Amino acid sequence: MTDPYRLVPTAPPLDDYLRLRTDSGLSPRNAGQGAGAITGSWSFCHVVDAVGRPVAMGRTIGDGGWYFHIADIATDPAHQRRGLGRQVVTWLLDDIRSRAPEGAYVTLIGDPPGQRLYRSLGLDDVAPSLGMALVL
Template structure:
């Protein structure tokens, strides 16, 4: 496990392989450089097996994003390990009761719930399409 961002091409490729919405290398630059924290897991030969990042202000608000595992490494606990590491880093750095959010695509919902995440009812996540 590493606390470093992946390379641009790795980030773009793993997002695509894991079924996340595609991003261009230009979009990836901001994600790689401006995240509060990264957790990556690599294979024995150095390939990117799993990743995740945290966006946030460092004290109260944290958003987990880009939680992705390469298809040939899924169902081995790597996504859970990435999530647990990111959450642990938030809890060690932030004052008590940080606000931790994520957007839960259907494939990840079971994992997120098993880690204690709940629906944000009555609030509803919203986005501005572009």
Template structure:
């Protein structure tokens, strides 16, 4: 990530959270869902460009003890391939490492576009486990 970008501890404003999810290809969420996600995060960070506009984000959900899940890694398409996503994941992992008890377990869902990045940062497939989901 070059010096024209600044990483900021904390989530982006709600409108930017929703925009970054949508524009980066993540499932769009409504304002109520976004507000709950931001409020329920264990930690978060975002990156702004030279104009102060949020261009990327990520957050961690966790119990504060041993289990943490990295979510919402999203970079505006016009700012991708510049090391911003890598810097966000590194920051989130370091935040868990520095504040959680030793032995914390950090997970994420590695969609195909991000799998190479996540593997390069030490994440491994959890096979034979299979991620599962249910919507209510």
């Protein structure tokens, strides 16, 4: 059987970015925030289904030197548990491996649904450090 999914190495359209965040349960973002994510990321990919609709995505924010932060890992609930999240994170990591200078430091905030996936791809918690955030 042919794979109905195809990975696209770019950002999804803005509406799909906003939809995938909301539908997957991530906090909603407005169009201005989404536009910044789409134009300002170091790397972005998404997965489309058989009719070309974006159903999974992820991106990397990076300085191009050594610090890279993976964000917005999300799969449409109707397409989860089919390996798309793994495909997206694997692609993002491979892209950092291939384009970043040696010694890249990769971080992410691992929400519970993705933690097993991230660990299985080599990411580990930062204890005794602590992930910290501030919403302004």
